[in-house]
Amino acid sequence: MDQPGARAWSPLRLAALCVAVVATTACAVAPLTGERPDGRNEPAAPGGASSQPQGESLEGTDTVEEFEQDIVGAEQLADEYWSQRFAGFGAPFQPIGQVVPYYRDGELSCGEQLIPRNNAVYCLASGEEFIAYDANWAFAVFQAVGDSFLFYLIGHEYAHGIQARLELDYSFSIERELAADCLAGAYLGDSVRDGTLRLDDGDLDEFQRGLEAVADDPDQPWFEEGSHGTAEQRIAAFFKGYDGSLAGCDLS
Numbered sequence: 500m501d502q503p504g505a506r507a508w509s510p511l512r513l514a515a516l517c518v519a520v521v522a523t524t525a526c527a528v529a530p531l532t533g534e535r536p537d538g539r540n541e542p543a544a545p546g547g548a549s550s551q552p553q554g555e556s557l558e559g560t561d562t563v564e565e566f567e568q569d570i571v572g573a574e575q576l577a578d579e580y581w582s583q584r585f586a587g588f589g590a591p592f593q594p595i596g597q598v599v600p601y602y603r604d605g606e607l608s609c610g611e612q613l614i615p616r617n618n619a620v621y622c623l624a625s626g627e628e629f630i631a632y633d634a635n636w637a638f639a640v641f642q643a644v645g646d647s648f649l650f651y652l653i654g655h656e657y658a659h660g661i662q663a664r665l666e667l668d669y670s671f672s673i674e675r676e677l678a679a680d681c682l683a684g685a686y687l688g689d690s691v692r693d694g695t696l697r698l699d700d701g702d703l704d705e706f707q708r709g710l711e712a713v714a715d716d717p718d719q720p721w722f723e724e725g726s727h728g729t730a731e732q733r734i735a736a737f738f739k740g741y742d743g744s745l746a747g748c749d750l751s
């Protein structure tokens with residue numbers, strides 16, 4: 500993203516699993532199984548913010564520093580994007596204040612539910628709101644897929660916060676998840692169109708690979724709690740928003 504270096508897709512085995520959590524929490528993704536690409540255990544310091552000077556590009560370095568910079572950048576971009584959209588709706592907007600890494604099973608909880616490894620979640624429970632991501636897992640996918648994955652990941656979780664603000668109701672979790680993919684696509688597509696985000700060759704392919712990586716197993720029943728959609732469904736939902744902006748997503 501911005502000036503990403505060329506990356507080859509590494510065909511790590513990605514198994515579908517998602518976490519059924521409290522109603523106001525939504526998980527994004529699926530676990531990565533197998534070896535971590537670099538054997539790191541703790542890629543990001545708690546708190547996560549990059550210590551890099553603003554404006555210094557780490558694109559294509561595949562480093563922990565680039566990872567941290569991209570997480571912070573994706574959050575800031577989402578804050579700005581949704582602030583502007585809500586202003587356009589004439590509605591007040593409170594950004595999601597916290598995007599936090601975690602490293603171990605149960606290190607964080609959402610309400611009374613412990614958050615497991617190999618995932619990312621949006622949590623709104625017990626009066627607190629945050630996005631949390633397993634830093635080791637996200638770093639491994641970042642290295643396997645590319646930096647675009649992090650922008651998608653934050654965009655998807657942020658979208659659950661937008662759904663909460665708009666009080667959107669869904670009958671099945673797959674509807675909520677595909678709608679979040681669409682909103683993540685709108686956030687990224689619009690940011691590219693207005694020039695706040697610049698893609699390089701291969702970034703669109705990275706989005707597609709990332710969505711394939713987090714898709715449900717083909718034999719997972721669509722109506723099950725925690726279902727997110729097949730690769731085809733997730734890619735279609737994301738690019739509906741990416742190409743068509745919010746008009747492509749059902750916000751009613």
Ligand SMILES: [Zn+2]
Nearest residue numbers: 525526527676
């Ligand atoms: Zn989700």
